[in-house]
Amino acid sequence: MKKNLLLFFITLVFICVLIEILCRLTGHHISYGERSSTGDYNSPFDTRCKWGYGWDETPKPFTEQNINKLEFNYTWTSNNEGLRGDNISLQKTGKRIMVFGDSFTEGMGAPNDSTYPQLLENLIHQSLDSTAEVINCGPSGSDIFTEYKLLTGKMLKYQPDYVIVTFNSTDLFEFTVRGGFERFKPGNKVEYRKPPWFEPLYAKSYLVRFLVHDIFQYDYRFLRPCDSEKMDSLALNKTYAAVDSFNLLCKTNNCRFGMVFHPMYMEYPTENYLNAPIIAYCQKANIPYVDEYVFLTGKSINKISTDLYWPKDGHFNSKGYELMAQCAFELFEKQGWLGKQDSLLH
Numbered sequence: 001m002k003k004n005l006l007l008f009f010i011t012l013v014f015i016c017v018l019i020e021i022l023c024r025l026t027g028h029h030i031s032y033g034e035r036s037s038t039g040d041y042n043s044p045f046d047t048r049c050k051w052g053y054g055w056d057e058t059p060k061p062f063t064e065q066n067i068n069k070l071e072f073n074y075t076w077t078s079n080n081e082g083l084r085g086d087n088i089s090l091q092k093t094g095k096r097i098m099v100f101g102d103s104f105t106e107g108m109g110a111p112n113d114s115t116y117p118q119l120l121e122n123l124i125h126q127s128l129d130s131t132a133e134v135i136n137c138g139p140s141g142s143d144i145f146t147e148y149k150l151l152t153g154k155m156l157k158y159q160p161d162y163v164i165v166t167f168n169s170t171d172l173f174e175f176t177v178r179g180g181f182e183r184f185k186p187g188n189k190v191e192y193r194k195p196p197w198f199e200p201l202y203a204k205s206y207l208v209r210f211l212v213h214d215i216f217q218y219d220y221r222f223l224r225p226c227d228s229e230k231m232d233s234l235a236l237n238k239t240y241a242a243v244d245s246f247n248l249l250c251k252t253n254n255c256r257f258g259m260v261f262h263p264m265y266m267e268y269p270t271e272n273y274l275n276a277p278i279i280a281y282c283q284k285a286n287i288p289y290v291d292e293y294v295f296l297t298g299k300s301i302n303k304i305s306t307d308l309y310w311p312k313d314g315h316f317n318s319k320g321y322e323l324m325a326q327c328a329f330e331l332f333e334k335q336g337w338l339g340k341q342d343s344l345l346h
Contacts, residue, residue, distance in 0.1 A: 003038040016207055023206035023261045029213055036313040037069045041203040044177045045195035048323050057148070058082035060141045067108070071310045072317075074111055080156055084115065085136040088158055095338060097124075098155055099328070100147040101166030105138025107321065109310050110182065114318035116166075119325035127329075135160075143171045145180050150181055150251065154321030162256045162337060164328065168264055169274035172235045176221040180238035196222045240281050247287055256337060260328045262292035265304040265314055269297075295327040 023029065033042040059065055059078045066075050082108050094175045099105055099117040107115025121134035137147070137155055147165060150241045177191045185191050199222075201208045213220045223231055243259070250257035259282055261275045296304070301323075308320035309341060316324060332338055 001325075010126045011302065017166050018205040019210055020205065023210055029206060029209035032314070036071070041201060043195060043203065044174070045192050045199070047192055048188050069109075069310075069313050072109055076112055083119070083136055083139060084112070087136060090105055092133075092159060094133055095129060095161045096158060097121075097132060097134045097162040097164065098151070098158075098160040099134060099164045099166060099260075100136050100151065100232070101138040101167070101260075102136070102140075102142050102170065103140035103315060104168065104324070105136065105166045106140045107136070107138070108140055109313060109315035110321050114321055116316075116321040116324040116328065119322055120328050123325060123329040124332065124338065128332060132338060138166065143174045143178070144239060144246075145175075145178070145183070148242055148245055148249075149183075149184065151246075156249075160253075162253050162258070163246065163250050164258050164260055164331070165243075166260045166262065166328075167182060167275065167278060168262050169267065170264070172232075172239065172274060175220060175235040176223065180242065181216065184190055212244075237275050239278060243278070243281065243287065244285070247285065256288075256335070258288040258290075258331050258335065260290055260331065261294070262324060262327070263296075265309050268293060268304045269302065277343075290327050290331040290334070292324060292327040295330065296323070299323075 020267045032252070033040050059082045061078055061082050063082075064075055064077050065084075067073060076084055079085055097120075099120065104334075105115075105117060105221070107118075112118065115136060117136040119133045121132070124132050124134065135155075135158070137150060139146075139150070142150070144165060144167060151163065176193070183190050183192060195212050196218075198208065198212065202212060212222075216224055219225075219228060221228075221231070228266075237325065247257050259278075262278055263270075263273060263275065267273055267275075275291070275293070279289060279291055281287075304320070307317075308323065309316045336342055
């Protein structure tokens with residue numbers, strides 16, 4: 001009996017070690033941080049991590065940001081508001097465009113002259129208005145809720161004429177971890193959903209990840225299938241409310257509001273385009289938008305290939321951001337913004 005138990009225990013340990021090794025070798029359930037840079041698992045529930053911003057927790061002003069990934073590295077210095085780009089003056093010299101978003105707007109994976117807000121400004125200067133200013137309001141890791149708080153808390157004093165919100169499906173994922181506006185607590189504190197009890201083990205062991213996802217069927221939000229549909233519906237409804245908040249705020253402050261949607265690399269092409277419900281909501285609410293999915297399809301680009309994005313990191317490279325800027329530029333062309341017929345006045 002003892003020999004049988006010992007044999008069973010040894011066999012079980014061997015199987016567990018084998019699964020751990022195989023999952024590590026194949027990258028099965030590897031996290032973003034492990035795949036792209038540090039090799040560490042970073043908890044999305046940790047409000048102290050880089051993507052756990054309170055609304056004013058952009059990098060400190062005038063500090064050097066060192067971006068070191070496996071596929072690229074570069075530095076940039078934050079401006080007077082802790083954002084990427086030139087310093088922002090209270091005095092306006094022309095129309096002012098603020099582009100909000102996450103790391104795709106900040107320009108993760110590209111040098112300063114190749115971020116999509118900078119490339120958008122170049123296009124606008126060439127064709128519409130040589131005096132217009134595009135301000136990059138895309139701190140890496142933000143979402144539509146922190147972006148609204150960034151606008152109301154820091155950026156509204158600069159009197160934007162146009163506010164553009166750049167949206168992708170990570171905003172919906174992040175809601176399930178962070179919540180919506182209710183996450184913001186007094187004293188500029190943020191409070192997220194509590195992580196599952198097994199997350200410390202999950203962070204260290206690929207075997208645990210195999211059990212969590214493949215055996216017990218939790219998704220990457222640590223939700224069981226029975227809870228996913230309810231959370232998806234809640235995420236959409238809260239996002240609709242955030243879009244409405246942006247729209248109302250812009251109307252109140254006499255500035256234009258629009259949205260730029262873009263697919264993640266694994267979403268193009270696919271029938272399950274997670275931005276689709278938000279796009280439909282913008283259509284019903286008559287909110288101007290452009291969708292890079294449609295833009296890429298119109299250019300006969302059948303997939304977001306590796307000449308447009310970094311395969312390990314998943315962000316666009318300079319060429320990918322150029323297409324993103326061209327798509328955003330179409331918003332201004334289609335709406336007649338910055339043209340002579342645009343009646344926007346401050």
